[in-house]
Amino acid sequence: MKRILTIQDISCLGKCSLTVALPILSAMGIETVILPTAVLSTHTMFPDFTVKDLTDQLMPIVSHWKSQNVEFDAIYTGYLGSAEEIAITEKIFDLFSGATTFIDPVMADNGKLYPAFDEKYAALNAGLCGRADIIVPNITEACFMTGMDYREEYDEAYILELLDKLSHLGAKLVVVTGVSLSAGKTGVYGLDTETGDYFIYQNDRVDASYHGTGDIFASVAVGGMIRGLSREKAFALAADYTADTIRETLSNPRKPWYGVDFETTLPLLVKRLEAELG
DSSP, rough: EEEEEEEEEEEEEETTHHHHHHHHHHHHTTTEEEEEEEEEEEEETTTTEEEEEOHEEEEEEHHHHTTTOOOOSEEEOOOOOOOHHHHHHHHHHHHHTTEEEEEEEEEETTTTEEOOOOHHHHHHHHHHHHTEEOOOOOOHHHHHTTTTTOSSSSSSSHHHHHHHHHHHOOOSEEEEEEEOSSTTEEEEEEEEEETOOOOEEEEOOOOOOOTTHHHHHHHHHHHHHHHOHHHHHHHHHHHHHHHHHHHHHHTTTTTTOSOOOOOHHHHHHHHHHHHOOO
């Protein structure tokens, strides 16, 4: 059985970050080890949430693992809340240098950084991405890490330029998410920086937005690749599963607003993964 370490916060209520990554990766047949960077009562879309920072616990936990000769097949990072956590993550990459590193540089969307971050943080995240095997920024995050101007309207040439600039950070595989090259479609555009090969996947856009769907996408993508799917099949599975889960949630008469009903669609994910693996 493959083993993944995922480093991100845990929202006790809210269906995002670790409460998404752990069940999805486990369902995909992967032993999932968690390193919580913080504990929140709910995710940040709820008012008056509580938060307990766990930065000072990260290295003691990791040091204990090393004393027990623990190894990982992959390390997958999500939201990292501070420059210090980025620095610690780089140390973890060094300590477990045999692991495939997968970074979702969660920090921005819709042309803006999240309120807790600034351009210095974006530069540090770009440095971390340079240490990774695989990075999956959205268009906004890619722009902040490369210095390109953000555009709401763009063409394929713009995405290709963005991928080229991302490739200079140092990651082996760069994948931009949320790419829409025709009306009613969205998906990913990727570049293998070692071979120069590109790949693209587009599916039908679902006109709804929910917290945590990026975490679902990233978790399925890294899980698929670690289980042995090609990059194209892993990202297609991630995109389709995320879209199908949003559609399932939209059909819920209770109209949940704070997260998607991925629990209902997990059996479908497992079935599709098994079919792809043959």
